[in-house]
Amino acid sequence: MIKKKDLEKALATMETLEGNYLTFASSTQDKQAQSMYQTMAKDATRHVDKLNQKLQQMVYSEQVAKAEPKPPRLRNALAAFFIGGFVCLVGEGFTDLWEVVMRVSHKKAGDPTVVTLIFLAAVATGLGWFDKLQRVAGAGLSVPVTGFANAMTACAMEFKREGLVYGVGSKMFQLTGAVIVFGVVTAMLVGVVASLRLALLR
Amino acid sequence: MTVQQDMQKALAAAESAQGSYLTFAGATQDQSAKQMFKSMADDMQRHAGQLKERLNYLTESNPLNQQQQ
Numbered sequence: 515m516i517k518k519k520d521l522e523k524a525l526a527t528m529e530t531l532e533g534n535y536l537t538f539a540s541s542t543q544d545k546q547a548q549s550m551y552q553t554m555a556k557d558a559t560r561h562v563d564k565l566n567q568k569l570q571q572m573v574y575s576e577q578v579a580k581a582e583p584k585p586p587r588l589r590n591a592l593a594a595f596f597i598g599g600f601v602c603l604v605g606e607g608f609t610d611l612w613e614v615v616m617r618v619s620h621k622k623a624g625d626p627t628v629v630t631l632i633f634l635a636a637v638a639t640g641l642g643w644f645d646k647l648q649r650v651a652g653a654g655l656s657v658p659v660t661g662f663a664n665a666m667t668a669c670a671m672e673f674k675r676e677g678l679v680y681g682v683g684s685k686m687f688q689l690t691g692a693v694i695v696f697g698v699v700t701a702m703l704v705g706v707v708a709s710l711r712l713a714l715l716r
Numbered sequence: 717m718t719v720q721q722d723m724q725k726a727l728a729a730a731e732s733a734q735g736s737y738l739t740f741a742g743a744t745q746d747q748s749a750k751q752m753f754k755s756m757a758d759d760m761q762r763h764a765g766q767l768k769e770r771l772n773y774l775t776e777s778n779p780l781n782q783q784q785q
Contacts, residue, residue, distance in 0.1 A: 516743045524736040527729050531763075534726040541719065550766060557759050561733075564752060 518572050525565040532558035590652050597654030635663035665689040727767040734760035
């Protein structure tokens with residue numbers, strides 16, 4: 515970063531130099547030297563203009579930085595913390611519910627819970643509620659699995675007009691494709707390692 | 717103050733300006749600003765050269781200057 519103070523100093527130097535050149539030009543009898551000094555004075559004038567411009571730019575961007583509203587970080591963090599926590603609480607509630615309803619272990623009941631949350635978020639996105647909620651919640655809604663569902667459904671909706679196959683079908687996973695690809699790849703690697711371990715231990 | 721001293725001052729000013737411009741050119745990420753400061757530094761180098769030449773010329777050719785020294 516160029517410092518404003520240094521720029522001002524250079525500007526002052528250049529203004530003095532411009533004056534010096536003009537004095538030299540008027541105090542010499544030598545025509546050649548005179549024209550040389552005049553050209554140099556013109557250079558100095560040009561430099562003064564350029565430095566002034568640069569200085570104005572800096573002052574302007576300083577003002578812009580001052581006038582720019584600061585994002586309410588603390589409020590955003592608190593909202594994300596509590597709403598994200600609430601989403602997790604709802605998830606735990608569903609896990610307990612599925613555990614009883616489906617008569618599976620607590621760990622197994624996690625799978626239908628994820629599906630439920632994705633379903634709810636997808637429906638909320640389709641109805642347009644998700645965007646409104648996310649404006650307040652921020653990361654509280656986009657970090658849990660609800661963010662995944664929202665990104666997927668939003669893409670599907672956006673490309674609806676390009677047709678069912680080429681639009682919805684191919685663009686649905688535009689944002690979330692990476693999650694699926696690397697999820698599957700990681701699962702496969704873990705699976706290979708796990709089965710090797712089992713084979714070796716046998 | 718003699719003209720010669722004034723010129724030496726101007727020479728020093730041009731050299732210091734050249735240094736400042738080169739510092740600015742190194743300090744900015746903006747390519748066009750970098751280029752501008754570099755060309756301004758070149759201008760100042762040229763000025764310094766011209767002033768030096770003129771100073772030498774005056775020192776050599778002006779008997780008054782020689783007597784003062």
